[in-house]
Amino acid sequence: MNLTTTLRGERFTFPGLREVFARANEVKSGDQLAGLAAATERERVAAKVVLAGLTLREILDHPLIDPDEDEVSRLILDAHDAEAFRPIAGLTVGELRDRFLGDDCDGEAISAMRPALTPEIAAALAKLMSNKDLIVAASKLRVVTRCRNTLGERGVLGIRVQPNHPTDDLAGILVSAADGLMLGCGDAVIGVNPAADSVETVAAILHALDRLIRELDIPTQACCLAHVTTQLEAMDRGAPVDLLFQSVAGTEAANRSFGIDLAMLREGRQRVLEHHRSRDVAWAGEQAMYFETGQGSALSAGAHHGVDQLTLEARAYGVARAFDPFLVNSVVGFIGPEYLFDERQIIRAGLEDHFMGKLLGLPMGVDVCYTNHADADQNSADNLLVLLTAAGCNYFMGVPCSDDVMLNYQSTSHHDALAMRRLFGLRPAPEFAGWLERLGLLRGLALVDSAPARKAILGGIRSAVESPGGPRG
Template sequence: MTPTVSYRCTLRGETHTFADLRELLAKANEVKSGDALAGIAADTATERVAAKLALADVPLREIADTPLIEDDVTALIEETHDRATFDREFASLTVGELRELVLSRAFAGRWSDEGLARALTPEMAAAVAKLMGNKDLVVAAAPLRTVTRLRNTMGQPGVLACRVQPNHPSDAVEGVLLSAVDGLLYGCGDAMLGLNPVDDGVDSVASVLGGLQDLIRRLGVPTQSCVLAHITTQLEAMRRGAPVDLLFQSIAGTEGANASFGVTLELLGEGREAVIAHHAEREETFIGEQVMYFETGQGSALSAGAHHDVDQLTIEARAHGVARAFDPFLVNTVVGFIGPEYLADARQINRAGLEDHFMGRLLGLPMGCDVCYTNHADADQNSNDDLLMLLAMAGCQYVMGIPGSDDVMLNYQSTSYHDVAAVRELLGLRPAPEFEAWLAEMGLWQDGRLTRGDGPVLDAAAAAVAEGAPPELAA
């Protein structure tokens, strides 16, 4: 059973009492409409500050020994926790002391050299995030690097990658390929060519996978493809002969929320092994075995009624713990997509994006972000630009590239090919190294910037979709 320890803080002559660690973590969270919807948020700003002060004094050992939920996610987190390194490096610290350590100049080197990521649990990452300002989250995340490999290499310093998201209202392969080529011409697509399908049927998914793979092969692009259907659909398409580079699944931080996605931890493990075996049988060069692509987002467990009165930031950190166990190629927090019931406005969306990115980086994940909002949230493209630039400064692994920032299938707002090109040029960032070399070979990249030249890629792209290509591409 979970030990019950109450926490107190006296502030301005008033004593605030928090019944247990679960309540303390919830009350210490920044303002989130989802926590208010769940009835677990602080009632006043004073109570929130009192909770933060009390949380700062909580020993990390207490967090390690106090499971908030009893389910298979908790069991996985405990199984994958490097307790020996934790006992040596962190057990004597409080949450406040961990914050000071993470923000110190020497921490990133130690974190990398000594493999400290797995010595921290998701709940510890969530706790320290609650004590940080937005600038702290940027400063702390920026030097923490996790490099991954599949067809190319992701995560190096100075790299901002992009997932081309060529969504189409009817999954028409020709339209998908046209959008993908458009992204490539803007220097995007090094993270992946990743489509959200309208049709989750096996035949349709296989058709799009085949089209994207043919484009990659014909152009010689050092990237990977993915169709974000349910994991079982992707695996069935693979069994029928479709080429699967990356295996996608949305995941959450509780067993119940994962069940609402139709997924179990066992299925994730089986799928990963199946794709690794599939790659070994293909006559192609893969330079790594990190084959999983996960998406997360604050509020998913609450929307499934499976949050166990735990705040949405802490649940998100637990989702990161699930992702870490399966050695992913990339992880994406789709920060503003679930809706204003969980993140009401630009202020909350931006805060959540920085929190999610920091926690993922601290836990050793190759973390990216879909900088986005739905049209009924109190946000706009200006606030989206703010978060994009903050995350780029924080070393975000990759963001989305969508024509005009407007997804014509999912009907939400994100970041465009133009946005990625602009931020790279503004901050002196580059594509992934193998992809940058390909861009230069194609005449699209020179002296560290996009050229938009008429290189050989145009003829090759036309050939790649010549069968049934739309007039725009043929031109």
């Protein structure tokens, strides 16, 4: 394996594959914080040249993290399809990049290679692509999933309504959800991040959202984004769980910092599938998981093993795809400027994450977001939102006025979602679009201001609040 190259008389030799991967990455403050980043642009280019010349076989045969020490590495290798890999094993990373970007290579051809691709190969490809390349390649790919509705089809843009509340006031959560529904959002999921991770709070939120969905017969799903163990205990006490949520990362140690391991995720998925069958719901299928990720999570946990944050993010997708999720979401700017310093880095990371996730077969959404101490603003978020819509992102967040009053960060609003649908000629999930049309809120691609529809939705909120066992306050 040749890890040496010469650029205009200057010789660059990299001590190992980890260093090649890290130095070839675009500028990220997290890699600089970890001491992994290229020292100069010349070194970055040299690392890209070396990476482009490596074969896929060389990458597969030299794991960046020892599988004897890390269960995520073992999962990646155990899931790899050696037979599908054989025809492309001799290709270099540069050759595979060129193939994917060629006009004669469509999404079906790329998707056929998925079983042969490891997260590290996906990361290597992303490092050799420009922002435009990431958009072009990702736009070829569709990943369709089904729960109460169908997400990911071409021509569809889903939105997660995120009605968080700083005190978990249930009436406040439901009113915020109504705001999103009246603006045509909520087809991906109505997902609440609880301020308190208690079983009682999580159960109350799940019951309230379920009442709202049943009262209005909404073809969507609910989720309370608490720790997996909290959700499962709430389920054991009778709370309805549509999607089981968990944040995941790209190393065993990072996942351990989240209080999880792969066995816990396997058990949780199985229990939720059994729960769905016991509820005898017509929409029950195999896609019952919702994962969130973000570049920098392993480094923030001191669990990065000297591997750059882009590659670790790809490995998190290796974890996610083992569980056939309904939704995956990169919360791209949430961890903070220590890992993605400014709008340039956030935009780059969002495009990388979306491409890598889609390439590995995941139903990727992106929370286009930033924290208030990052060098970014709503204009830069708008830029990434437009670029990701062009790339075919499955769904975005819908937060009232783009300002999450519980998590204290900036995201995208329901109005931003409407703008993207109008600009690109996109519709909500087909079942959800049909519901909006029956309410009188949607006509073709246009959202309609309908007083009867608003009255119906607010009536549903009132019934969910006032029903027996319903929320109070």
